Amino acid sequence: xxxxxxxxxxxxxxxxxxxxxxxxxxxxxxxxxxxxxxxxxxxxxxxxxxxxxxxxxxxxxxxxxxxxxxxxxxxxxxxxxxxxxxxxxxxxxxxxxxxxxxxxxxxxxxxxxxxxxxxxxxxxxxxxxxxxxxxxxxxxxxxxxxxxxxxxxxxxxxxxxxxxxxxxxxxxxxxxxxxxxxxxxxxxxxxxxxxxxxxxxxxxxxxxxxxxxxxxxxxxxxxxxxxxxxxxxxxxxxxxxxxxxxxxxxxxxxxxxxxxxxxxxxxxxxxxxxxxxxxxxxxxxxxxxxxxxxxxxxxxxxxxxxxxxxxxxxxxxxxxxxxxxxxxxxxxxxxxxxxxxxxxxxxxxxxxxxxxxxxxxxxxxxxxxxxxxxxxxxxxxxxxxxxxxxxxxxxxxxxxxxxxxxxxxxxxxxxxxxxxxxxxxxxxxxxxxxxxxxxxxxxxxxxxxxxxxxxxxxxxxxxxxxxxxxxxxxxxxxxxxxxxxxxxxxxxxxxxxxxxxxxxxxxxxxxxxxxxxxxxxxxxxxxxxxxxxxxxxxxxxxxxxxxxxxxxxxxxxxxxxxxxxxxxxxxxxxxxxxxxxxxxxxxxxxxxxxxxxxxxxxxxxxxxxxxxxxxxxxxxxxxxxxxxxxxxxxx
Amino acid sequence: xxxxxxxxxxxxxxxxxxxxxxxxxxxxxxxxxxxxxxxxxxxxxxxxxxxxxxxxxxxxxxxxxxxxxxxxxxxxxxxxxxxxxxxxxxxxxxxxxxxxxxxxxxxxxxxxxxxxxxxxxxxxxxxxxxxxxxxxxxxxxxxxxxxxxxxxxxxxxxxxxxxxxxxxxxxxxx
Numbered sequence: 001x002x003x004x005x006x007x008x009x010x011x012x013x014x015x016x017x018x019x020x021x022x023x024x025x026x027x028x029x030x031x032x033x034x035x036x037x038x039x040x041x042x043x044x045x046x047x048x049x050x051x052x053x054x055x056x057x058x059x060x061x062x063x064x065x066x067x068x069x070x071x072x073x074x075x076x077x078x079x080x081x082x083x084x085x086x087x088x089x090x091x092x093x094x095x096x097x098x099x100x101x102x103x104x105x106x107x108x109x110x111x112x113x114x115x116x117x118x119x120x121x122x123x124x125x126x127x128x129x130x131x132x133x134x135x136x137x138x139x140x141x142x143x144x145x146x147x148x149x150x151x152x153x154x155x156x157x158x159x160x161x162x163x164x165x166x167x168x169x170x171x172x173x174x175x176x177x178x179x180x181x182x183x184x185x186x187x188x189x190x191x192x193x194x195x196x197x198x199x200x201x202x203x204x205x206x207x208x209x210x211x212x213x214x215x216x217x218x219x220x221x222x223x224x225x226x227x228x229x230x231x232x233x234x235x236x237x238x239x240x241x242x243x244x245x246x247x248x249x250x251x252x253x254x255x256x257x258x259x260x261x262x263x264x265x266x267x268x269x270x271x272x273x274x275x276x277x278x279x280x281x282x283x284x285x286x287x288x289x290x291x292x293x294x295x296x297x298x299x300x301x302x303x304x305x306x307x308x309x310x311x312x313x314x315x316x317x318x319x320x321x322x323x324x325x326x327x328x329x330x331x332x333x334x335x336x337x338x339x340x341x342x343x344x345x346x347x348x349x350x351x352x353x354x355x356x357x358x359x360x361x362x363x364x365x366x367x368x369x370x371x372x373x374x375x376x377x378x379x380x381x382x383x384x385x386x387x388x389x390x391x392x393x394x395x396x397x398x399x400x401x402x403x404x405x406x407x408x409x410x411x412x413x414x415x416x417x418x419x420x421x422x423x424x425x426x427x428x429x430x431x432x433x434x435x436x437x438x439x440x441x442x443x444x445x446x447x448x449x450x451x452x453x454x455x456x457x458x459x460x461x462x463x464x465x466x467x468x469x470x471x472x473x474x475x476x477x478x479x480x481x482x483x484x485x486x487x488x489x490x491x492x493x494x495x496x497x498x499x500x501x502x503x504x505x506x507x508x509x510x511x512x513x514x515x516x517x518x519x520x521x522x523x524x525x526x527x528x529x530x531x532x533x534x535x536x537x538x539x540x541x542x543x544x545x546x547x548x549x550x551x552x553x554x555x556x557x558x559x560x561x562x563x564x565x566x567x568x569x570x571x572x573x574x575x576x577x578x579x580x581x582x583x584x585x586x587x588x589x590x591x592x593x594x595x596x597x598x599x600x601x602x603x604x605x606x607x608x609x610x611x612x613x614x615x616x617x618x619x620x621x622x623x624x625x626x627x628x629x630x631x632x633x634x635x
Numbered sequence: 636x637x638x639x640x641x642x643x644x645x646x647x648x649x650x651x652x653x654x655x656x657x658x659x660x661x662x663x664x665x666x667x668x669x670x671x672x673x674x675x676x677x678x679x680x681x682x683x684x685x686x687x688x689x690x691x692x693x694x695x696x697x698x699x700x701x702x703x704x705x706x707x708x709x710x711x712x713x714x715x716x717x718x719x720x721x722x723x724x725x726x727x728x729x730x731x732x733x734x735x736x737x738x739x740x741x742x743x744x745x746x747x748x749x750x751x752x753x754x755x756x757x758x759x760x761x762x763x764x765x766x767x768x769x770x771x772x773x774x775x776x777x778x779x780x781x782x783x784x785x786x787x788x789x790x791x792x793x794x795x796x797x798x799x800x801x802x803x804x805x806x807x808x809x
Binding site for chain 1: 638639641642645646648650651652653711737738739741742760761764
């Protein structure tokens with residue numbers, strides 16, 4: 001019964017989305033305020049229906065209703081309750097439902113937002129109408145190709161269980177966060193299109209910026225969380241694999257970052273309007289592309305989600321509709337702007353330049369991800385592109401990007417280049433000095449690239465701090481978001497540089513009581529025991545770590561075998577502080593109490609996640625602390 | 636004209652994606668067919684010895700690219716075991732364990748049986764790139780000179796083996 005109610009709720013949502021879309025069109029002659037009231041109502045109804053549908057699915061999960069195909073495939077009676085809830089979005093159908101809910105939720109926040117002036121009513125109506133169309137298509141997609149409420153007969157006694165990879169706290173919350181970021185980009189997309197349809201409205205940039213920062217926050221958090229999860233759960237001890245699915249989240253992030261910066265210029269100076277519009281379209285299209293790549297199975301990835309060409313075709317049609325339609329509208333309606341005259345090193349040009357670098361980075365990632373498809377088209381050869389390509393090419397946009405990120409902190413709107421170079425030269429020299437001292441004297445010299453990385457990290461962090469040092473207390477909070485975001489970036493670059501240059505990895509075999517030295521640390525395998533968890537059995541090793549004959553910690557890496565699926569899962573043992581990670585993953589039992597082990601020492605690895613965390617803080621300050629300030633300033 | 640540039644680029648991409656969606660169903664010949672297998676030097680799974688392309692010469696053999704994370708390989712595995720037990724056919728199957736972990740691979744073979752006469756481990760995937768591998772499983776038929784004669788994409792089963800691969804083996808042995 002409950003799944004049928006869920007089904008009905010989906011149809012209600014479909015109807016609401018259809019009406020939401022139609023009302024925005026000028027098909028009916030309705031009074032504008034009535035139109036506004038109706039469109040807000042339907043947005044709300046759509047969101048509530050989807051929310052209740054998710055509740056129905058959740059209810060069936062908690063009651064182990066295996067007559068529902070999706071639940072039979074992704075849950076069983078032994079699954080702990082929190083994971084039964086996480087299993088709602090554990091596979092394709094449910095994750096689309098979540099995707100859809102978040103989309104409609106962002107729609108509601110836009111519908112009831114007070115950011116719109118009286119002149120912007122049409123902007124709001126049009127953007128909600130466009131969101132209605134997006135919702136409409138995705139609800140159709142769910143109902144036709146990916147219905148989570150589908151029944152099976154006969155009903156199995158037991159479900160297959162959730163993919164053990166997903167039975168982890170970080171991964172349980174990773175998809176909702178990442179999805180919130182992905183779909184959040186639908187809002188700037190809708191606003192950008194609406195602004196093309198309402199030529200007299202100029203305030204779209206400011207409004208779009210709020211929601212772009214919003215989804216940027218979620219994207220940053222989601223990507224960082226995913227990387228952290230891969231680090232301790234996959235047992236390879238790496239933190240980024242250039243997997244197509246990772247790339248699919250990185251591309252929208254890069255473009256969203258560019259969009260945030262471009263919107264600043266559009267909002268404050270009225271420049272780059274076309275560029276911002278285009279970026280908003282691209283950012284959302286990349287979210288769709290990510291969905292396509294993950295769900296259609298055209299690219300093979302370790303994530304290996306269930307894929308289905310029919311679904312791929314449907315998503316591709318949606319990409320054609322939204323991206324194609326949006327670009328068409330852009331080509332037809334974009335206002336002709338006066339030719340730009342920019343000072344070479346003014347803030348405007350530096351922001352533009354950096355956006356170009358960010359977009360090229362996204363482009364290079366895209367080329368690497370799609371290259372196998374291109375090559376196949378050209379000479380019908382199928383290949384895969386690996387991390388060596390990405391690690392190499394990504395440097396080309398990123399090195400100048402970091403140089404200009406720092407330079408931009410000295411720049412002024414419409415400022416002159418000569419002053420800028422003068423002001424920045426001292427800090428630049430200081431950064432080079434610190435970078436050289438650290439890389440040559442404190443650490444041992446590695447490669448020129450390491451030294452460049454260190455210099456750029458120092459440069460980004462120092463220039464990030466400048467607005468805080470120089471500004472008066474009144475403008476301190478105002479400068480805080482930018483400062484935090486840039487300091488976070490610098491810290492992340494520092495972490496990446498040091499970890500990849502000075503990290504040590506060993507794969508070795510150890511018997512009980514034997515030890516292995518990795519860098520300055522000694523890993524000693526004490527013993528290995530059995531342990532039984534709620535729905536798995538595990539081998540748990542006890543490994544003691546010594547530094548200069550002082551014991552500094554004990555870790556317990558595990559290998560888990562879940563009852564329902566064959567591959568075993570690794571839970572790494574990690575002894576970490578801010579300055580270094582010591583990582584042990586348990587390998588295979590080689591007999592005679594001898595085990596293969598993966599050991600590694602990674603200095604400053606934590607900074608790779610601390611950096612994004614600080615960036616997120618910056619975004620949060622912008623959204624929650626600055627809002628009241630700017631409102632009081634206006635009144 | 637400039638405004639149409641984004642949409643032109645998009646159209647190109649769109650066609651690419653649309654085509655790629657239908658490609659797996661099409662039977663595309665690999666450009667490597669008729670050529671020598673790429674040169675490589677890989678570790679044998681679970682051992683410290685290395686195997687190079689030279690070591691594969693001298694026999695008509697199948698090279699099977701597989702991984703434990705790949706669903707298609709799981710489907711195919713029973714058939715590979717069956718094939719390896721076929722005394723009349725007697726064809727060595729060389730496995731290349733692709734972008735995988737040795738411990739997972741070893742466990743998989745213990746659990747499901749080992750059809751391979753040699754297993755090479757390619758954890759980073761560089762050799763697979765040289766083979767033009769797009770996704771696991773893929774199977775190559777090579778002759779005793781190391782020339783590639785056929786490439787099968789996706790899981791092999793009795794039907795497609797007898798239809799596409801067996802006649803070629805027979806022809807090569809003549």
